[in-house]
Amino acid sequence: MSSEGSLPAYYEIPPGGAIPEPGSSLKYKTGSWRVLRPVINQDKCVRCRLCWVYCPDAAILELDEEYVTSKGRRYKITYKVNYDYCKGCGVCARECPVNAIEMVPEPIGGEE
Amino acid sequence: MAVAAEERLHVERKKPRPLSTNSAIAHAVKDLDVDVVAAYPITPQTTVVEKIAEFIADGELEAEMVHVESEHSALSATVAAALTGARAFTATASQGLELMHEILHIASGLRTPIVMSVAMRALSAPISIWNDHSDVMNARDSGWIIFFVSSAQEAYDTVIQGYRIAEDSDVLLPVMVAYDGYVMSHTMEPVVTEDRDSVLAYAPKRPFPYKLDPEKPVTLGALADPDWYYEIKYQIVEAMRRALDKAREADEEFGKRFGRKYGLVECYMCEGAKSLIVAASSYAATLKAVLPRAWEEGLKVGLLRLRLYRPFPEDLIVDALSNVDSVLVIDRAISYGAPYQGPLANEFSGLILKHGLGVNLVSVVAGIGQRRMVDDDFLKLAKLAWEARTVRKPETIFYGVRK
Ligand code: SF4
Numbered sequence: 001m002s003s004e005g006s007l008p009a010y011y012e013i014p015p016g017g018a019i020p021e022p023g024s025s026l027k028y029k030t031g032s033w034r035v036l037r038p039v040i041n042q043d044k045c046v047r048c049r050l051c052w053v054y055c056p057d058a059a060i061l062e063l064d065e066e067y068v069t070s071k072g073r074r075y076k077i078t079y080k081v082n083y084d085y086c087k088g089c090g091v092c093a094r095e096c097p098v099n100a101i102e103m104v105p106e107p108i109g110g111e112e
Numbered sequence: 113m114a115v116a117a118e119e120r121l122h123v124e125r126k127k128p129r130p131l132s133t134n135s136a137i138a139h140a141v142k143d144l145d146v147d148v149v150a151a152y153p154i155t156p157q158t159t160v161v162e163k164i165a166e167f168i169a170d171g172e173l174e175a176e177m178v179h180v181e182s183e184h185s186a187l188s189a190t191v192a193a194a195l196t197g198a199r200a201f202t203a204t205a206s207q208g209l210e211l212m213h214e215i216l217h218i219a220s221g222l223r224t225p226i227v228m229s230v231a232m233r234a235l236s237a238p239i240s241i242w243n244d245h246s247d248v249m250n251a252r253d254s255g256w257i258i259f260f261v262s263s264a265q266e267a268y269d270t271v272i273q274g275y276r277i278a279e280d281s282d283v284l285l286p287v288m289v290a291y292d293g294y295v296m297s298h299t300m301e302p303v304v305t306e307d308r309d310s311v312l313a314y315a316p317k318r319p320f321p322y323k324l325d326p327e328k329p330v331t332l333g334a335l336a337d338p339d340w341y342y343e344i345k346y347q348i349v350e351a352m353r354r355a356l357d358k359a360r361e362a363d364e365e366f367g368k369r370f371g372r373k374y375g376l377v378e379c380y381m382c383e384g385a386k387s388l389i390v391a392a393s394s395y396a397a398t399l400k401a402v403l404p405r406a407w408e409e410g411l412k413v414g415l416l417r418l419r420l421y422r423p424f425p426e427d428l429i430v431d432a433l434s435n436v437d438s439v440l441v442i443d444r445a446i447s448y449g450a451p452y453q454g455p456l457a458n459e460f461s462g463l464i465l466k467h468g469l470g471v472n473l474v475s476v477v478a479g480i481g482q483r484r485m486v487d488d489d490f491l492k493l494a495k496l497a498w499e500a501r502t503v504r505k506p507e508t509i510f511y512g513v514r515k
Pocket residue numbers: 038054055056057058059060081085086087088089090091092093
């Protein structure tokens with residue numbers, strides 16, 4: 001009898017809002033909070049990993065993806081933003097030592 | 113022979129012993145085999161936890177006594193212990209209960225099945241260590257089940273009933289057992305205590321169903337955004353509704369097993385009464401002694417003793433009010449600036465309106481900071497209640513204040 005459609009009614013929720021399923025926070029996509037989104041310039045990025053370290057939401061992904069820059073430099077890894085969880089706080093852009101991350105306005109209407 | 117000896121033992125066990133309400137509560141905690149007690153001393157509660165500490169030191173109770181630095185922590189630790197599946201208890205009064213206020217809501221919000229005794233006491237400022245009901249009245253909307261008890265025996269019995277209700281998976285709400293500080297907390301009365309096996313057979317430990325367990329991880333107390341918060345709070349509304357039946361059933365079953373039951377409200381000398389006085393805790397006990405005198409003087413006034421306060425036993429109270437012309441509600445707390453300045457009177461006023469009862473209400477505030485109330489004062493209140501059948505008294509009467 002939920003008035004909100006897909007959301008459960010009060011009696012379908014465990015008492016006190018207990019969450020019996022571990023790791024369920026993954027289902028909570030916090031990316032919708034974002035106003036500005038970080039965009040990594042893969043050519044500028046020197047793969048220092050600082051954004052990965054600093055991101056408070058572990059929303060920077062370190063991927064085993066090869067990348068060759070326009071100047072021919074070959075990297076074995078690539079950093080990408082997980083926009084499902086990135087809240088757009090801008091910490092990564094601030095910490096990036098080579099200014100490879102730009103915060104750009106989130107497109108109206110949400111997700112990528 | 114063996115049977116005779118057993119019977120004698122049984123009778124001996126049923127022999128009352130002199131206990132203060134505070135000691136009676138400590139005995140209940142021992143007989144319930146409580147696992148964790150977290151407490152901070154505050155007058156007039158302190159001897160409850162002192163006695164429990166003694167039981168633990170003497171090996172009569174195997175429990176963890178957590179010494180904390182404040183009541184805020186006392187209740188926090190009690191809640192946390194219960195959420196790991198332990199049977200947990202704490203006790204407080206007055207400023208202590210106020211300091212716990214934040215955690216009161218957390219305890220009910222997390223649906224923590226704990227029991228807490230409150231030796232009711234006035235609130236500062238000015239400082240008063242004496243008795244009234246301001247502390248509990250300030251906690252009445254915190255989602256706790258609240259009992260007012262009138263004797264040391266009832267306190268012992270209600271703490272035991274409290275765990276049976278709190279730990280019921282249809283309820284899962286914290287229970288407060290409140291009684292008058294000093295007047296009851298430090299007064300000896302005859303109390304029958306029961307053996308642990310019988311108590312645990314009546315109130316077996318039923319741990320919190322989503323207890324914290326590293327083998328089976330759960331999240332308790334997560335953030336609830338506007339899509340979720342309302343439903344989780346509404347669960348308490350429904351749990352309170354169910355608690356009413358559970359409290360009734362707990363009292364009935366207690367009566368069957370131990371020979372003592374109280375009802376959720378008690379109507380004393382209500383037969384043929386045309387007027388009622390509503391009172392709780394020790395005032396109700398005193399009124400029982402005074403009302404026969406009132407009847408001798410032709411004042412047909414009964415006593416409606418409020419035992420279960422939250423959830424409010426509405427039907428029983430409406431039944432009692434249906435047969436009378438007036439009701440006088442004694443409040444031992446002040447709701448400053450409210451339509452009636454007695455918090456209970458406001459609730460009765462709403463009830464009378466809700467059920468279309470043609471009953472004249474008199475709101476009386478009395479015994480603030482334990483201002484003395486003797487038999488003659490209660491007789492005066494009986495007269496006031498009686499007069500109110502025909503004369504409306506629209507304003508709260510501050511009985512006994514120097515004006
Ligand atoms: S904007 Fe904030 S949340 Fe998003 S990737 Fe950068 S540091 Fe992480």
